[in-house]
Amino acid sequence: MSCINNKHILQINNLSISFTQYEQGLRQIDLQVIRNLNVSVHEGELVAVVGSSGSGKSLLAHAILGILPPNCNASGNIFFEDELLDNARIQELRGKKIVLVPQSVNYLDPLEKIGEQVRKECKEESVRRRQEELFSYYNLQKNTADLYPFELSGGMARRVLLSTAMMENPRLIIADEPTPGLHLEAAKNAMRHFREFADKGNGVLLITHDIELALEVADRIAVFYAGTTVEEAPVADFQSMDTLRHPYTKALWRALPQNGFQPFPGNQPYVKDMPKGCSFGPRCLQFTPECEGDIPEQVIRCGTVRCIHAE
Ligand SMILES: Nc1ncnc2c1ncn2[C@@H]1O[C@H](COP(=O)(O)OP(=O)(O)OP(=O)(O)O)[C@@H](O)[C@H]1O
Ligand SMILES: [Mg+2]
Structure with missing residues (x-):
């Protein structure tokens, strides 16, 4: 976007995602879940994507990480540090330079001890030290490393997922609803860690339905509605309704x-x-009646909006 001079870490242009489904026997239908979506994250930025349940937030995260389900079709371009992400490149970056804090704690392997999962079975002493530092930061006792996922509470499992994401030296964190089940103090800790990470020149895409939380930590807010971003605005614009652009x-x-x-x-x-x-x-x-026509994205006062009546 024109008002930010920092380099892009992530740039998503015109992303559309649809699912092929079969109805009443053999009738094939194409369900468009995300359409013409644009989002960007610059160096040093924490961008929150806020939207209600089912608006396509997790699919957006999975599209960036190249882990969409096989029955879906995606189009559009995703750039990481100005390089177009294709399947081969995302496989190299996933879990290293681009990490996901997943929405579901089911991402933990039920058959492997927590410590081994977080360390990705690496035996090096420096890796063990990093894991211990992160556990202490997230208030997880040392012996959590020896437990299996079924022995963790929901909040502990979430803190383990946060620690796992921080283990490597990532450049971009995609956090998909990282805080449900965490008590307020732990949620604030997680947010503080994301903020510090961005302040070091990295990028965070924080996906959440909690707009109040987003307003506390983000630099920019992307508002998601029914599969697309209807507005991207600097967080300061949320101080008054008059500086916002979209009716939603x-x-x-x-x-x-x-x-x-x-x-x-x-x-x-x-x-x-x-x-x-x-x-x-x-x-x-x-x-x-004009609202039933094409709704292009416009840039207004350092933000974007998809509304023909916006000013
Ligand atoms: N594998 C799939 N096949 C068909 N439709 C799907 C599939 N996965 C997701 N969807 C649909 O895509 C839409 C967006 O789903 P998504 O999980 O991205 O929403 P979300 O914004 O993350 O919701 P929540 O806030 O509840 O996590 C939903 O309507 C969902 O039903
Ligand atoms: Mg989701």
Whole structure:
């Protein structure tokens, strides 16, 4: 985006993802779950992607890491440090320069002791020391390394996933809802660690439905609605509704406790019933017939927005 001069770490251009499914026997349908999505992370930036359940946030994370399920089709370009990511390159980078803190604790192998998983079976002393440092940072007792996943509480398992992501020397962390199940202190610790990591010149893409948490730590917020980013805004723009650009972002803002907790009627459309044009159209008070046409992304005041009425 034009107002940020730092180098890109991650750049996603026009990402679309669809699933091929069969309905009533042999009728093949193509379910478009993500469409024309753009997101970027620059050096030193923590970018939060906020959106409600089912809006495509985890698929976005999996697309970056090249771990989408086989029944899906993806198009668009993903660049890491200005290099186009193809299958071969992402395999080299995954788990090393680009790491995932997954949404589900089921990513832990139930048959292997925690310490061995976190150290990726590496026996070197320096690796063991790093693991011990991280466990202490995340308030995990030393003997956690000797436990199996079934012996951990949900919160401990999450802290183990955070430690695993930090083990290598990553350049980009994709954290997919890293805090559910953590008590407030542990969640704040995790956020502090992500913030410090970004401040060293790295990048973090924090995926969350918790906009309040995002506003505390992020530099920029990408607002996701029904499979695309409707707005990307510097965090400072959330201080007032007037500096926000998209009617959905404004509705999220009004629903925050500090802004009156005003609920917004209606639901995000299901992928099979997407309206024509703007996906927010049926809920939008500014709706006009033109909203059923093409909705290009525009740059307004150092942010982007997909709304023809935005100013
Ligand atoms: N393998 C699949 N086959 C078909 N549809 C899928 C598949 N995986 C995900 N979807 C659909 O894609 C959409 C986006 O899913 P995704 O898991 O990315 O949402 P999310 O924003 O991460 O939600 P949550 O906040 O609940 O984690 C959902 O409607 C989901 O049903
Ligand atoms: Mg998810």
